[in-house]
Amino acid sequence: MLYNEQKLVYLISNPNAYHMSKNLSDLSYRKGLKNSLFETISKQDAVENIKTTSSDFLIGEASLIGAMSFYDFLKPENKNKKVYVCNGSACVCAGKQDELILNLRNHFNDNEIGHMTCLGRCYENSAFHYKDQNYSALTSEEISSLIQGQKKDSNNYKVGYSGSPVLTKPFDGLEFLIELVEKGLLMGKEKVLEEIKKSNIRGRGGAGFPMGIKLEGCKNQVSNQKYIICNADEGDPGAFSDRYLLEEKPFFVLYGMLMAGWVTGANIGILYIRGEYPESVEIIEQAIEQLKEHKLCGKQILGHDFDFNFKIIKAQGAYICGEETALINSIEGQRPEVRTRPPYPVVQGLFNKPTIVNNVETLAAVYSIISDGGQNYAHIGTAKSKGTKLLSLDSFFNNPGIFEVEMGTPLSEVIENLGGGFKQEIKALQIGGPLGGIVPVEKITSLNVDFESFASQGFLLGHASIVCIPRDFPMIKYLVHLMDFAAYESCGKCFPCRLGTTRAHEMLKMAEESDYKIDKVLFDDLLTTLTQGSLCAHGGGIPLPVRNALQYFDKELATYFQN
Numbered sequence: 001m002l003y004n005e006q007k008l009v010y011l012i013s014n015p016n017a018y019h020m021s022k023n024l025s026d027l028s029y030r031k032g033l034k035n036s037l038f039e040t041i042s043k044q045d046a047v048e049n050i051k052t053t054s055s056d057f058l059i060g061e062a063s064l065i066g067a068m069s070f071y072d073f074l075k076p077e078n079k080n081k082k083v084y085v086c087n088g089s090a091c092v093c094a095g096k097q098d099e100l101i102l103n104l105r106n107h108f109n110d111n112e113i114g115h116m117t118c119l120g121r122c123y124e125n126s127a128f129h130y131k132d133q134n135y136s137a138l139t140s141e142e143i144s145s146l147i148q149g150q151k152k153d154s155n156n157y158k159v160g161y162s163g164s165p166v167l168t169k170p171f172d173g174l175e176f177l178i179e180l181v182e183k184g185l186l187m188g189k190e191k192v193l194e195e196i197k198k199s200n201i202r203g204r205g206g207a208g209f210p211m212g213i214k215l216e217g218c219k220n221q222v223s224n225q226k227y228i229i230c231n232a233d234e235g236d237p238g239a240f241s242d243r244y245l246l247e248e249k250p251f252f253v254l255y256g257m258l259m260a261g262w263v264t265g266a267n268i269g270i271l272y273i274r275g276e277y278p279e280s281v282e283i284i285e286q287a288i289e290q291l292k293e294h295k296l297c298g299k300q301i302l303g304h305d306f307d308f309n310f311k312i313i314k315a316q317g318a319y320i321c322g323e324e325t326a327l328i329n330s331i332e333g334q335r336p337e338v339r340t341r342p343p344y345p346v347v348q349g350l351f352n353k354p355t356i357v358n359n360v361e362t363l364a365a366v367y368s369i370i371s372d373g374g375q376n377y378a379h380i381g382t383a384k385s386k387g388t389k390l391l392s393l394d395s396f397f398n399n400p401g402i403f404e405v406e407m408g409t410p411l412s413e414v415i416e417n418l419g420g421g422f423k424q425e426i427k428a429l430q431i432g433g434p435l436g437g438i439v440p441v442e443k444i445t446s447l448n449v450d451f452e453s454f455a456s457q458g459f460l461l462g463h464a465s466i467v468c469i470p471r472d473f474p475m476i477k478y479l480v481h482l483m484d485f486a487a488y489e490s491c492g493k494c495f496p497c498r499l500g501t502t503r504a505h506e507m508l509k510m511a512e513e514s515d516y517k518i519d520k521v522l523f524d525d526l527l528t529t530l531t532q533g534s535l536c537a538h539g540g541g542i543p544l545p546v547r548n549a550l551q552y553f554d555k556e557l558a559t560y561f562q563n
């Protein structure tokens with residue numbers, strides 16, 4: 001409470017804190033999206049051309065360097081890297097990456113091997129990125145044939161469902177898509193919005209905010225320009241469900257964006273796709289081309305008074321860009337720090353214009369909502385969590401892959417029936433990404449796949465990725481990995497997270513590697529400060545899995561603490 005009051009006083013007494021970045025938004029807007037500042041600074045020769053970019057955009061060199069230096073792909077230390085090894089949580093728990101690095105050393109120099117988090121290949125691990133493609137391979141021979149150009153199936157995972165499939169059902173073809181676009185346009189904006197509101201769909205990106213209310217808020221704004229952003233920055237290590245939708249159901253996603261544009265009056269849809277998913281970028285590009293051929297985007301779509309164009313933006317490697325306001329800053333070419341809210345993006349988002357940011361999975365569901373009706377969608381699920389949810393299962397399952405279940409489905413059904421149980425003994429699951437809870441296996445039978453069930457037990461459904469922590473994997477090592485990630489990916493805007501995650505990482509690492517004992521009271525204070533004082537759910541959310549681990553693995557962790 002005290003911190004929030006201080007924050008308010010700071011903002012009121014320092015209006016420049018907000019206006020400075022507002023001005024940068026306006027300057028970035030001058031050139032629009034076609035030759036955007038972000039894409040300009042993402043280029044290989046950006047550093048050499050910094051003076052020209054600075055004078056073109058009327059933005060100081062310091063601001064440009066501040067933005068560029070944030071991204072992994074643009075960091076000078078990564079300039080000469082040729083191959084990137086995944087260090088996401090699923091790969092870390094699988095424990096194959098050291099062997100992979102050893103084998104990669106037969107083909108690359110040490111300084112040519114970097115890291116990426118995560119490549120979305122949690123279903124088979126041993127993942128690396130090479131020449132804009134992702135692979136999984138372990139032996140030196142396999143690596144050798146891959147780098148010599150041998151193609152490998154990138155989708156070696158199972159897809160299944162229980163109940164009524166909404167997102168994993170087959171796409172009905174382009175003829176049907178034309179009919180469905182026509183249907184939405186003939187229904188009119190109000191009716192499409194009504195169907196989405198009737199469906200009661202809540203955002204799948206983590207926060208669970210109702211999509212209909214967000215669309216209505218944006219629709220009610222008066223502005224000559226509005227934007228729809230598809231948040232395809234799926235940064236949660238362990239999650240690959242957005243990747244599945246982008247690559248296997250691209251028209252579901254694009255349809256959702258079209259309808260969001262139709263309802264709100266936006267005429268541009270931006271897909272902000274993580275650079276770690278090169279295959280997704282390619283497939284979405286092809287799908288947009290097909291929409292163009294069938295006049296399902298561009299001017300006067302199907303002869304109606306509705307223009308809508310798509311733009312793909314390839315992200316440059318920064319987890320925090322999944323947070324919607326950091327994402328907006330990123331597209332504007334600003335340093336992707338989280339913005340204070342209000343104003344919310346529906347009021348003042350990209351380039352200070354009303355903007356919808358929705359997750360890939362949320363947008364993809366609109367295809368079924370409009371084809372089968374909002375009421376039908378609302379019949380699936382529980383009283384408060386409607387529809388279906390995709391879950392990503394990692395390589396410790398007998399059936400690793402993507403599974404769709406109705407909200408409210410017992411978690412045990414996912415683990416046992418769809419996932420086929422575990423390949424080896426597992427002690428806990430981290431569900432919902434790095435900010436999601438650490439669920440001990442004994443708790444599986446108490447949980448259903450819906451927002452309320454997870455919250456009531458002190459966990460978080462989030463984006464519903466499942467990373468297995470094996471019985472013999474030390475919990476302290478997992479916590480060090482988590483806090484390392486949190487500290488590295490902190491945007492640095494607020495001190496509780498900027499300093500707190502780094503201090504927590506230091507403490508955990510020292511305790512893991514030496515006789516140092518963490519003062520339990522001090523550590524608890526630190527977690528409370530993070531929860532209560534952080535500006536966004538990154539710093540605010542990271543204490544949750546740590547507290548879960550301290551509660552359920554207290555005996556295992558006791559040796560690292562005092563008091």
Ligand SMILES: Cc1cc2nc3c(=O)[nH]c(=O)nc-3n(C[C@H](O)[C@H](O)[C@H](O)COP(=O)(O)O)c2cc1C
Pocket residue numbers: 202203204205206207208209231232233234235236319320321322323324325357358359360362363536537538
């Ligand atoms: C640290 C952090 C990372 C996030 N990463 C993502 C992400 O990768 N994808 C996503 O859709 N939402 C992510 N979010 C949530 C977004 O801020 C936002 O709530 C979401 O994109 C809204 O879409 P939805 O309403 O469809 O869920 C993240 C939030 C935080 C705090």
Ligand code: SF4
Pocket residue numbers: 320338489490491492493494495497498534535536537538539540
């Ligand atoms: S909590 Fe962390 S990521 Fe979020 S605004 Fe603060 S420093 Fe940035």
